[in-house]
Amino acid sequence: MSRSALLVLADGRFPAGGHAHSGGAEAAVKAGRITDAAGLLAFCRGRLHTTGLTSAALAAAAALGADPDGLDAAADARTPSPALRTTSRRLGRQLMRAARAAWPSPELDRLAAAFPRGAHQPVVLGTTARAAGLGPEDAAHCVAYETVGGPATAVVRLLGLDPFQATAVLARLAPDLDETATRAAERARTALTDGLDTLPAASAPLLDLTAEQHAAWPVRLFAS
Template identity: 75%
Template structure:
């Protein structure tokens, strides 16, 4: 007997794949600055860092992505992302990644009018979560799917980067990510619920969880003359 997979499952895997050419491999998600500051030294501190990032920056990104996938105004969402990103270095990074993601998504899902409009409205790039939500929409995915990808990216990048930064055992690093899976699911659901509220109440209904150390670390990292990752 043949079982038909849920619609969009393959597209979700494509979008969440770390090999998707959206530029994320060049960024550590704040892990490089945290390693230098001594806040990440091994698997336990990596888990603590990722958990904190997931429930702050990850939740915000997931909600923005879900809202974009739901069809909320990208310009309003981009402004909301700006307001939730105090550090200029992180805003610049988010737009650079958004531009690359939009370019990749338009190549993969050509003809999508939402992605074309986003590229025209933001030639220097919209915030990455907004671009991610529109890419998910172009792929036929829903708000929860977009939120899940954003939540996963918020911790997957730092985990991968830490393997290179510390020479951490890849098995131990991946175990950190796997143990966070239930929380990833929880954050994705919370983000999708927030996006639903924002459909009626506007972007102000989206989470604005703060992560001051990430902001401070990102701004300091941008001034380093030598670094392994772009952010």
């Protein structure tokens, strides 16, 4: 395992397009569900233990070499919101461009050819981790951190929240991040023998509903 590769993949400056997305935080801020650091913490924790766990397990399974067609179908089934499905594939396409430049791989090439409009982002991330010599826990950690890091960064811009407070929220979530990544990797290993249907399917219906509303806004700061 290359720790340097893990740092590169998890770095917010990796050009995978995530900076343009708030992970549902913009809609939550407008609805008054996030008004301060405490609200951000609650939002991130809820997102992490639902959609974050699901996405982390998909990425971990991809890092283990699970069938990408089956994983993409599993991701589709676990993403009921059309707006979020579009976002996931758009982010997957952007990540694929960066990944193939950083870690050229036949597996990435095959995935790109199979999904020219973009595979789901967790599937691409897990395949990228595999190409970079990383394991399922690494892929799961990247997804888990992205799940909370994106909203935290967005809320700094949306609310003018003190960046120190936003960083403190991420620090307080460290035990949750570790737990989620560990659970996701364990479930991914089980799915290789018991079938992809056994992957987590934890969901956050409010995020799905607000994603559809957000997509219809005529003016917004973030793409999602």
